[in-house]
Amino acid sequence: MNKTYLSYNNIVSSLGFDSPTVVQKIHEGLSGVTLIEDETLFPNPFYASVIDSDYLGKAFEKLQPAGGYTRLEQMMILSLDKIIKASGVALTDRVGLILSTTKGNIDTLDPRNPMPAERAYLGTLGHIIKNHFGFSTEPIVLSNACVSGILAISTAKRFISQGTFDQVFIVGGDIVSNFILSGFNSFQAMSTLPCKPYCKQRSGINIGEVAASVLVNKDQDNLPPEAVEILGEASCNDANHISGPSRTGEGLYRSILSAFKEANVGPGDIDYICAHGTATIFNDEMEAIALNRLGLDAVPLNSLKGYFGHTLGASGLLETIVSMHSLYHNTLYPSKGFTELGVSQPLNIITAPIAKDLNCFLKTASGFGGCNTAAIFKKVRS
Amino acid sequence: MSDLKQELKEKIITQLNLEDIAIEEIADNDPLFGDGLGLDSIDALELIVMLDKDYGIKLTDPKEGKKIFESIEVMANYIAEHRTK
Amino acid sequence: MKAQHLKIKEYCKISNNRVLLNDQLLYEDQGSDFTTFIKLAYKKMDTNYPKFFKMDDLSKLGFLASDILLKPMTQDAEITKNIALVFSNSASSLQTDRKHQESIVDKENYFPSPAVFVYTLPNICLGEISIKHRLYSENSFFIFNHFNAKYLHDYASSLIESEKADEVLCGWINCDVEDYEAFLYLVSKKGSIEHNKEEIIKLYTTK
Numbered sequence: 201m202n203k204t205y206l207s208y209n210n211i212v213s214s215l216g217f218d219s220p221t222v223v224q225k226i227h228e229g230l231s232g233v234t235l236i237e238d239e240t241l242f243p244n245p246f247y248a249s250v251i252d253s254d255y256l257g258k259a260f261e262k263l264q265p266a267g268g269y270t271r272l273e274q275m276m277i278l279s280l281d282k283i284i285k286a287s288g289v290a291l292t293d294r295v296g297l298i299l300s301t302t303k304g305n306i307d308t309l310d311p312r313n314p315m316p317a318e319r320a321y322l323g324t325l326g327h328i329i330k331n332h333f334g335f336s337t338e339p340i341v342l343s344n345a346c347v348s349g350i351l352a353i354s355t356a357k358r359f360i361s362q363g364t365f366d367q368v369f370i371v372g373g374d375i376v377s378n379f380i381l382s383g384f385n386s387f388q389a390m391s392t393l394p395c396k397p398y399c400k401q402r403s404g405i406n407i408g409e410v411a412a413s414v415l416v417n418k419d420q421d422n423l424p425p426e427a428v429e430i431l432g433e434a435s436c437n438d439a440n441h442i443s444g445p446s447r448t449g450e451g452l453y454r455s456i457l458s459a460f461k462e463a464n465v466g467p468g469d470i471d472y473i474c475a476h477g478t479a480t481i482f483n484d485e486m487e488a489i490a491l492n493r494l495g496l497d498a499v500p501l502n503s504l505k506g507y508f509g510h511t512l513g514a515s516g517l518l519e520t521i522v523s524m525h526s527l528y529h530n531t532l533y534p535s536k537g538f539t540e541l542g543v544s545q546p547l548n549i550i551t552a553p554i555a556k557d558l559n560c561f562l563k564t565a566s567g568f569g570g571c572n573t574a575a576i577f578k579k580v581r582s
Numbered sequence: 583m584s585d586l587k588q589e590l591k592e593k594i595i596t597q598l599n600l601e602d603i604a605i606e607e608i609a610d611n612d613p614l615f616g617d618g619l620g621l622d623s624i625d626a627l628e629l630i631v632m633l634d635k636d637y638g639i640k641l642t643d644p645k646e647g648k649k650i651f652e653s654i655e656v657m658a659n660y661i662a663e664h665r666t667k
Numbered sequence: 668m669k670a671q672h673l674k675i676k677e678y679c680k681i682s683n684n685r686v687l688l689n690d691q692l693l694y695e696d697q698g699s700d701f702t703t704f705i706k707l708a709y710k711k712m713d714t715n716y717p718k719f720f721k722m723d724d725l726s727k728l729g730f731l732a733s734d735i736l737l738k739p740m741t742q743d744a745e746i747t748k749n750i751a752l753v754f755s756n757s758a759s760s761l762q763t764d765r766k767h768q769e770s771i772v773d774k775e776n777y778f779p780s781p782a783v784f785v786y787t788l789p790n791i792c793l794g795e796i797s798i799k800h801r802l803y804s805e806n807s808f809f810i811f812n813h814f815n816a817k818y819l820h821d822y823a824s825s826l827i828e829s830e831k832a833d834e835v836l837c838g839w840i841n842c843d844v845e846d847y848e849a850f851l852y853l854v855s856k857k858g859s860i861e862h863n864k865e866e867i868i869k870l871y872t873t874k
Contacts, residue, residue: 243777302788304759309768322759323812340818341810343759344790351807358825364818379764382771383784387627388644434831435805437797443785444623454803458831568785569794571806598782601720620717627781635778 204357204430205580207415207423208283209521212275213508214249214408217259218282219426223525226533227553231507233394233406240312242381247394249408249509250376251275265332270305270315273328275411276373284333287415287422289367291335296365299326299341300352300372302513306379329371337365342513346476346567347435348372349412349516350575354433356416366418372514373411380407380512387443389480395510397477397503397535398484398549400542405478408509412518420580426528428577431560432463438570445482449490451572452564456494459574465560467495470576472532472561474523477503478510479537483566488543496562497546500554506536516565516573527558527579586658594654597632598625610655618653626651638666673824674858676834678870679732681708681849688735690873701847705731716799723763723786724847726795729754729840732849733796736836741800751805751832752793753823754851756841759810760789792840805831814839814850816867823854824862839871 210218214232215225225232232249236242253271260274263281276299289295301322308319318324326339340359342352349372356368374380384390384405391404416430417423436458438451446452460466473496475487491497504519511518526533532554541547559579566572591605594614598621608619615621626647633639633650639661641647650660680687684704686694694711696704705727709719714734722730733752741748763786770779785791793806805826809818823835838851850871854862860870 243774303764306764309764311772320761320764321757321812322810323757326810327812338811338815338818342807343788343810344793344806344808345788355807355822358829359818359821361829362821362825364821378771379768379787382777382779383767383781383787386631386779386781386784388630388642435807436803437794437806439797439801439803441622441798442624442791442794451803462829568788569790569792569806570797571790571794599720600717602717624721624782624785631778631780 202361202418203420204360205417205420205423206353206428206430206520206524206577207417208287209414209524210279210282211410211412211518211521212251212279213410214251215507217278219521219525223522226507226522227531229534229536231394231536232408233506233509241376241378246381247391247406248376249406251409268315270308270319272305272373272375273325276329276371277332279373279411279413280329280333280369280371283413283415284369289415291333293336294366295335296337296356296359296368297330297335297339298352298356298368298370299329299339300348300370300513300517301325301341302343302345302348302374303377303380307375307377310378345569345571346510346512347516347565347571347573348513349518350520350563350565350573351435352517353416353430353520353575354435354573357430357433360416360418368416369413370416370517371411371413372517374512374514375409376407391479394537395479395505396537397479397505398541398543398547399538400540402479402481402484402542404480405505406509408511410508410511410514410518412514412521414517414521423580426524427580428524428527429580431465431576431578432459432461433573433575434458434462435571435573438572440570442570443568445486445566446570447486449486449493451570452487452490452566452574453493455572455574456490456562456564459576463576465576467499469560470496470499470562471558472523472526473499473501474519474561474563475501475503476565477505477535479505485543486566487564488545488547491547492545498548500532500548500550502533502535502550516563520563520575520577523561523563524577527561530558531555583658583662586662587654590654590657593632598628608654611653613653614651633661637661639664673827673854673856673862675860675862675866675870676853676855676858677736678850678852679735681728681732682847686735693735721782722795725760725762725789725840725842726786726792728842728847728849729792730795730799732840732851733836734799736851736853737800747801747803749804749833750802751826751835752796752802753807753819753835753837754793755809755811755815755819755839756789757810757812758841758843760787762842763787814871816864816871820862820864820867827854
């Protein structure tokens with residue numbers, strides 16, 4: 201089977217508009233989550249990670265865009281533009297485009313939004329990105345709740361191994377919208393404070409927005425120094441409930457086990473786990489149970505939600521990119537917001553930056569619909 | 583009070599889409615969750631919205647809901663005491 | 668295991684108020700709206716699953732079409748089947764998205780419903796099917812402007828060839844303002860129809 205690599209990457213977020221800047225901010229312990237007072241988004245003040253609109257507009261203007269673009273389109277184009285240029289990859293019929301998003305341009309359904317509501321069709325979003333850059337192939341939009349970001353990486357790998365493409369550009373993005381905030385609030389899932397994954401005092405999620413992008417490549421040449429190989433991945437459903445995580449962590453347990461099998465590694469090979477850690481009571485507990493069932497409780501682990509909030513369809517991709525840089529810098533970053541373990545099973549939560557030789561990491565996510573995904577990545581040593 | 587109970591039964595059946603259940607099948611003291619009507623966590627959240635929308639009662643802690651939604655009887659008593667509309 | 672050895676075992680279509688299994692008409696009810704039609708079809712198929720009535724239209728459509736294909740395969744509660752679900756459509760969950768949006772437009776009447784919001788993700792339908800048929804398997808939901816046989820073919824083949832799934836339930840389920848449509852087919856190692864792009868398009872376009 202072909203090998204596949206995560207190559208050039210970029211992050212457009214409230215912490216900065218490129219991966220090295222964002223990772224440096226994390227290293228310094230800074231979070232993009234702030235208190236937002238904006239009644240067009242939510243009736244009460246709320247904590248979220250929101251990109252400064254002026255800053256976004258100015259950065260986007262530099263690309264000299266023709267025509268009008270929505271907020272998410274601007275974020276996605278800014279994100280992808282850098283890696284398409286840096287990689288020098290020609291957009292032939294051997295190059296795929298995958299978008300990973302839960303809600304796309306959902307803000308255009310709001311009657312106050314100046315853009316037409318037709319823009320909310322995810323296929324339309326895909327074509328706007330395709331046409332902007334001149335991709336030759338039909339865009340693939342993956343909308344699989346909060347596992348979309350990792351599943352997009354799996355999907356790219358699967359299409360490459362099947363011979364459909366040689367290279368795939370993935371862009372994952374979602375925005376902070378009144379649609380999402382009102383929905384998660386009706387689920388009583390929103391924290392009134394910055395989120396605290398795995399912590400005793402955790403009380404729910406913060407929402408965040410980001411556009412993350414990566415090039416998935418089957419060749420080992422022309423890789424940036426932070427590149428990683430995708431060793432194995434899998435996605436399994438809980439078959440339990442459409443919104444509540446499984447009490448036994450069944451789907452996540454099976455996903456990790458299956459990813460181990462494909463990667464031909466075991467718990468002892470994992471140097472670091474970048475987990476989902478939304479900071480809801482039930483999600484974090486479920487993860488602790490699944491990880492303990494697999495004997496992964498001693499492996500250093502963090503959730504990056506404390507830096508970015510939950511960035512929905514982009515989160516898995518965003519967090520994988522940060523982890524690639526974590527490996528490259530041989531540094532484990534702390535799980536922001538964590539003070540005291542608040543799950544029933546032991547976990548080795550990272551509480552301060554640690555310098556350590558890192559080779560292999562596990563990324564996981566779980567989401568509505570009972571979906572779970574796990575992927576294992578290894579440093580490329582030249 | 584019996585009017586309120588009747589009203590609650592009707593609302594639960596329509597708003598929670600309990601297609602196969604008739605009003606007469608819900609006794610005042612039947613448990614609503616678990617083995618009773620088989621309601622789940624989304625139904626509980628939906629009942630919290632109903633309390634707010636129809637009776638002006640705001641619950642912020644889902645755990646509170648667990649006690650209030652024990653049965654039609656308990657629910658009706660709670661609403662009668664706390665309703666603002 | 669090579670792609671050309673895979674087969675299409677069975678397929679199911681729900682559109683134009685008709686339910687078809689392979690080329691056999693299982694149910695027809697012209698003159699009803701979707702809500703009535705899908706409920707009558709559910710009863711006719713003897714589905715007996717009260718949670719059906721809590722689902723949104725997209726989930727009802729996908730659930731019923733899947734149930735027709737999967738029911739005979741997953742009846743034995745002792746055996747769990749590794750059947751992946753790979754669905755696609757063009758409207759994602761937009762019909763339900765619009766409903767949720769309506770509930771938050773008016774500040775004076777701001778009561779978003781969790782039971783609506785949970786269905787504002789297309790893959791919830793995959794979760795519903797997984798629960799009913801105890802499938803701890805791969806789930807993927809793709810959005811394309813139009814039915815894309817090539818991508819579905821390659822992806823389903825990859826899942827079976829990489830041993831991530833034994834079989835794949837694949838296809839298109841769409842609900843939008845004007846119309847609805849379900850076309851699902853089961854990719855397997857056994858069956859009478861070749862699993863290739865041309866056959867998939869043929870099955871999809873034959874009315």
